[in-house]
Amino acid sequence: MNKDLYVALKSLNLKATPKRLAILDILVAESVYLAPEEVWRKMRKRFKSIGLPTIYRNLEDLANGGVLIKIIHPDRKLYYYLCANADHHHHFICINCKKVEDLSYCGAEEIEKEVKKNLKGRVISHLMQVFGLCKDCSVSRTIAT
Ligand SMILES: [Zn+2]
Ligand SMILES: [Zn+2]
Ligand SMILES: [Zn+2]
Secondary structure (H helix, E strand, O other): OOHHHHHHHHHOOOOOOHHHHHHHHHHHHHOOOEOHHHHHHHHOOOOOOOOHHHHHHHHHHHHHOOOOEEEEOOOOOEEEEOOOOOOOOEEEEEOOOOOEEEEOOOOHHHHHHHHHHHHOOOOOOOOOEEEEOOHHHHHHHHHHO
């Protein structure tokens, strides 16, 4: 059992249940984003009778608690990803190999200025996920075509 994950759950006031820890273990081991069904398939090796609704519920709890990142994919399905970087940042998400990379750029300041100046409003929060092909995948795409 991963001690860091246990500590992370505690600090977010989420109960560190064996199922939650197992879900996190799976996502750490994979290092790509996973669909709930994929998490379920792996979880069934450890919890024989676990149902898909339990997986959905735990993934949602972990995402709402800030442990997991929910990926709102262009294919209209939901995926989950575990990122260890606690600083504010955004992700570049490869739609081909499912790799997720941290972006150092956050356009929030410019958007805040724009909202303030042109809309006379005030920004409270923002979400940004960028989808595309990672370096490796864009190279192989170019070769394939
Ligand atoms: Zn890729
Ligand atoms: Zn990240
Ligand atoms: Zn940002």
